[in-house]
Structure formats: C-alpha cells, structure tokens
Amino acid sequence: MNKKELYESRVKLFSDVTSGKIPDRVPLWPFVETWAFHYAGIDIPSAFLDDNDLLFQAYKKFYDDVPVDALASFSNTVPFKVNDLLDNGGIYTLNKDGVQIKGSHGKMMEGEELSELSKDVRAFYANVISPRKFPILNQSLEKNVDLIKSCLKELNDWTLYNAGAIKRWEEDGMPLMIKYTVYNPMDVVLDYLRDFSGIASDIRKRPTDLFAACEEIYDYVIDLLVDTGIPADDKFLFSPLHIPTYMRPKDFEKLYFPFMKKYIEEFAVKRNYKLHFFMENDWMPYLDILQDLPETNNIVGLFELGDLKSIKERLKGKMIFHGGLSANTLKYFTLDQVKDNVKKTFDDLAPGGGFIYGTDFSLMNLNDGQPENLIAAMTTAREYGKY
Amino acid sequence: MDYNFMDVLDKVKDDLIKDGMDPIKAKGLIDKFIWILACRL
Numbered sequence: 178m179n180k181k182e183l184y185e186s187r188v189k190l191f192s193d194v195t196s197g198k199i200p201d202r203v204p205l206w207p208f209v210e211t212w213a214f215h216y217a218g219i220d221i222p223s224a225f226l227d228d229n230d231l232l233f234q235a236y237k238k239f240y241d242d243v244p245v246d247a248l249a250s251f252s253n254t255v256p257f258k259v260n261d262l263l264d265n266g267g268i269y270t271l272n273k274d275g276v277q278i279k280g281s282h283g284k285m286m287e288g289e290e291l292s293e294l295s296k297d298v299r300a301f302y303a304n305v306i307s308p309r310k311f312p313i314l315n316q317s318l319e320k321n322v323d324l325i326k327s328c329l330k331e332l333n334d335w336t337l338y339n340a341g342a343i344k345r346w347e348e349d350g351m352p353l354m355i356k357y358t359v360y361n362p363m364d365v366v367l368d369y370l371r372d373f374s375g376i377a378s379d380i381r382k383r384p385t386d387l388f389a390a391c392e393e394i395y396d397y398v399i400d401l402l403v404d405t406g407i408p409a410d411d412k413f414l415f416s417p418l419h420i421p422t423y424m425r426p427k428d429f430e431k432l433y434f435p436f437m438k439k440y441i442e443e444f445a446v447k448r449n450y451k452l453h454f455f456m457e458n459d460w461m462p463y464l465d466i467l468q469d470l471p472e473t474n475n476i477v478g479l480f481e482l483g484d485l486k487s488i489k490e491r492l493k494g495k496m497i498f499h500g501g502l503s504a505n506t507l508k509y510f511t512l513d514q515v516k517d518n519v520k521k522t523f524d525d526l527a528p529g530g531g532f533i534y535g536t537d538f539s540l541m542n543l544n545d546g547q548p549e550n551l552i553a554a555m556t557t558a559r560e561y562g563k564y
Numbered sequence: 565m566d567y568n569f570m571d572v573l574d575k576v577k578d579d580l581i582k583d584g585m586d587p588i589k590a591k592g593l594i595d596k597f598i599w600i601l602a603c604r605l
Contacts, residue, residue: 260605267605285602299595302602303570311601314572315565321572322579329576329597360603369603401599404592 183350187246191354191533192411194497195451197474199530203523203562205245205555206354206533207502208455208479210252211275212540213239216548221275225253233342240351242548244555247354248346249415250539252276254358256335259328266311268369275541284372285310288379291386294370298393306370355415355453357407359440362394363387363433364419376420380428388432395436399443413453413477414444422458430466438470445475453477454496460488470495481537486525493531500537501526502554507536507546512553519557527562534558573598 178186193200214221217238224231236248255276260267270277285306286294294301308314314321343353360368366387367376379387402414418437421429437454444450452475459482460467468491470476478496480488489498501522506515526532540546573594580590 255604256600259600263601263605269605299598300568300570302598303573304568307569307598307601308565310605314569318567318572318575321569322575325572325576325597326579329593332597332600365603397595397599401596404595 180348180350184347184352187350188352188354188411190246194530194533195411195474195477197530199564202564203527203558204247204533205535205558205562206247206249206499207243207245207536207551207555208249208539209236209239209243209245209536210250210539210541212543212545214252214275215543216242221252221273222271225271226257229338229342232339233345236342236346236351237349240346243552244559247352249353249355251339251342251346251353253339256332258331258335262324262328262331263311264313266313283368283370284375286370286375288371288375288383288386291379291383291390295386295389295393298390298397352412354412356412357402357405358415358417359402359452360398361416361418361433361436361440362391362398363421363436364417365394365398366391367420373423377423380424380432384428384432391432391436395439399440402444409448409450411451413451415453415455416440417455418457421456421463422460426462426466429463434466434469441473441476442471445473446471449475451475451477453479453499455479457481459483464488464491467492467495477533479535479537485522489526489531497531497533498526499533499535501532501534502536504536504538504545506554507540507550508544510550512549515550515553516557519554520561523558523561527564530564534562 190200190202190204194204211221214224214235217235219231219235224235232251232253236251240248252275255269257271260269268279268283270279290305293305346353367373371379376387421433424433441452445452454476456478460480461483472494474497476496477499478492479499481500485498485501492498506518510518523534536546577590577594580593581587
C-alpha cells in the first residue's frame with residue numbers, strides 16, 4: 178500500500194463509522210498533544226516558532242512508534258509571534274513544557290458589561306476587550322495601523338508554517354482529522370471573557386443577560402466558520418465542551434444546550450459536517466437532556482468519565498462513542514493489564530460499530546502516559562478491534 | 565485611547581482593499597483577527 182492509499186484507508190475507517198457502517202476495524206485515535214514532543218525529545222518552543230520540520234518530526238516519531246489511524250491536534254494552535262508583537266498581553270504563554278495559561282487572565286470583563294457585548298460583539302471585542310487585554314494598543318492610531326499590519330503578516334506566516342507540517346504528515350499517509358475548532362458561546366464566555374468565578378456568578382445572577390450575550394457570540398462564531406468556506410467532508414469540526422459539567426443540569430439545559438443543539442441541527446444535520454465534541458468530565462447526569470438531540474451519524478463524542486457502555490447505548494443514533502483508554506491505564510497498569518483492559522473495553526464498546534478507540538483525555542506531558550503502555554494499548558487494539 | 569480601536573481595523577481593511585484584496589476577503593480577515601485578539605490569544 179503506498180502512502181496515498183494508506184491515507185485513504187485510514188480516512189475510510191472514520192468515514193465508515195460516520196456513515197453508520199461497520200469499518201474493517203475500530204479506528205485508533207488517541208488525543209496526543211505536547212506529549213509527542215516530550216516523547217520525541219524535541220524542544221517545544223523551537224518546534225512551534227522556529228522550524229516546522231521539528232513540528233513534523235515530533236508527530237512522525239509518535240505515529241511511527243504508536244499504531245494510530247489519525248492525528249487530532251498538532252498542538253501549535255496559538256500564534257505566539259502575534260502575541261509577542263502585542264507585548265504578550267494574551268492569556269497563554271509558551272515554555273519548554275508547552276502552552277500554559279496565565280492565572281485569572283481569562284476574566285476580561287465584568288458581568289454588567291454583558292448587555293453591552295450583546296449590542297455588537299464585534300465592536301465590543303475590538304473597542305473594549307482588545308485594548309484592555311493588550312495595553313500596547315493604547316497608542317496612536319497610526320502606530321496601531323502599522324502594528325496590526327505586522328500582526329496580520331505574522332498570522333499568515335504562522336498559518337503557512339503549520340500548513341507545511343500538515344501537508345507532510347498527510348503525504349506520509351497520516352490524516353489530521355480535525356480541521357477547525359468551533360466554540361460553544363458559553364465556553365467562550367468562560368475561557369476568554371469572564372473566567373470561572375465570573376460565569377458562575379452570571380449563571381446565578383443574570384442568566385438572561387448571559388443568554389443574550391451568547392446568542393450574539395454564537396452568530397459571530399458561526400459567521401467566522403461559514404467565512405472559512407471549509408467543505409463538509411470526512412474531517413471534523415472540533416468543539417471542546419468545558420463548562421457543561423460544572424453547571425447544574427437544569428442550567429445546562431436552559432443556557433448551554435440550546436446552542437449545542439442549534440449548531441448540531443445546522444451543521445451536522447442540514448449541512449452534513451462531521452462534528453467532534455470533547456465531552457469533558459462526567460456526562461452521566463446530562464444524558465437525559467442529550468436525548469433531545471437529533472438523530473445523526475455525523476457526531477462523535479469523546480467521553481472522559483462515567484459508565485462508558487451505558488453512555489454509548491443511551492446515545493446510540495445521536496453520538497458515536499470515542500474514548501475508552503484512561504489515564505490510569507496509561508500511567509499505572511502493567512503491560513498485561515493494559516492488554517486485558519483493551520480487550521474488556523472492546524468487548525463492551527465495539528459490538529455494532531459506532532466506536533472510535535482513543536484516550537479519554539489529551540496527553541500533554543510525558544507523565545500523562547507511559548509510552549510503552551500507549552504502544553501496547555494501540556497494538557492490541559489494532560488486532561483485537563478487527564470486525 | 566481617544567479613538568475606537570475599530571477605526572484602526574477599518575483603516576487596515578481599507579488599505580488591504582487598496583492593495584488589491586477582495587473586499588469580502590478583507591472583511592473576513594479583519595473579523596477573524598478580532599476573534600483571535602479576544603478569543604484565541
């Protein structure tokens with residue numbers, strides 16, 4: 178099989194699952210982020226900023242050693258050189274351990290400002306949030322014009338830098354199955370505008386203002402997605418779901434679920450996009466609410482905790498189950514225990530299809546999973562997962 | 565700041581169009597950049 182055929186055969190495993198068919202075997206898709214760089218012994222800042230051959234080589238080392246069918250993220254998802262030009266006002270920093278979040282920098286506005294945001298998100302982001310977040314922008318209009326032009330050039334260079342590595346992985350037969358990230362508006366408010374304490378207060382004190390702001394943010398997010406012109410194909414639009422399991426189910430149903438359902442109806446059902454949801458934490462208390470999602474094969478849910486077999490059965494026809502390989506298995510199990518765990522997991526989750534095997538979390542640091550355990554899990558799964 | 569930052573972005577957009585970029589593409593680029601400032605960096 179040449180590289181092109183290998184690439185196509187790997188993509189077909191996923192497209193079979195999302196077409197409701199039984200694939201030749203269960204697709205293997207662990208979420209591996211900066212773990213790959215630590216494993217390969219490649220300096221993360223150098224790979225992100227200086228030489229995209231290092232970016233390419235880190236994941237090549239990973240997929241050459243670990244039998245997987247696709248990459249998820251390639252980790253270099255923040256344009257740090259743009260942030261440098263803006264005097265590092267952003268909420269992320271980069272060091273040898275990878276991407277770090279500055280403490281409490283996610284709170285960029287007060288709850289009372291949600292109503293102003295609702296009037297015009299784009300203007301609020303530009304005129305209020307941006308100068309507040311990046312004090313360097315408090316300079317003359319002429320200097321800012323030059324600065325923003327430099328930022329746009331850097332942004333373009335960063336896009337090309339990543340595209341070069343992606344092209345090489347895919348020519349090497351390894352698909353990158355996530356092509357764009359779409360945030361639920363509530364997660365935008367949590368991650369970038371109000372932080373955890375702020376949004377927790379908004380949910381209690383001003384849910385109407387919060388929902389109205391989310392409606393406007395949703396429209397902006399969707400406009401950006403449509404503007405990309407990304408085609409509906411076998412690759413996924415990815416959404417990490419951060420806040421839901423910190424909400425009471427009745428708050429989730431009222432404030433978060435409407436946007437999730439609307440997005441699914443518009444993009445998975447009407448436009449035939451494949452959507453991937455990273456269902457963080459334990460979703461067992463929310464499964465009743467998820468029953469109100471439409472029937473479709475176009476959605477994959479990566480589940481972290483809970484009764485996995487029950488989750489898969491209860492969401493059958495609404496979400497394809499992704500996951501099954503826990504952090505504990507990767508960290509603490511012996512090789513024989515890993516192999517037994519894989520077989521038990523497949524006995525529970527593989528029958529009938531609708532299953533993608535992978536880690537139930539993103540591997541960041543090397544101590545998130547012993548390499549030999551990850552290799553053993555995927556090697557066992559590759560054989561045991563044949564239909 | 566005695567002006568709106570959006571004025572800066574509008575000026576950049578106008579310059580991109582003068583330099584030959586399609587107006588719809590230029591607007592899309594500026595909208596994406598606003599998003600990156602607020603929700604990506």
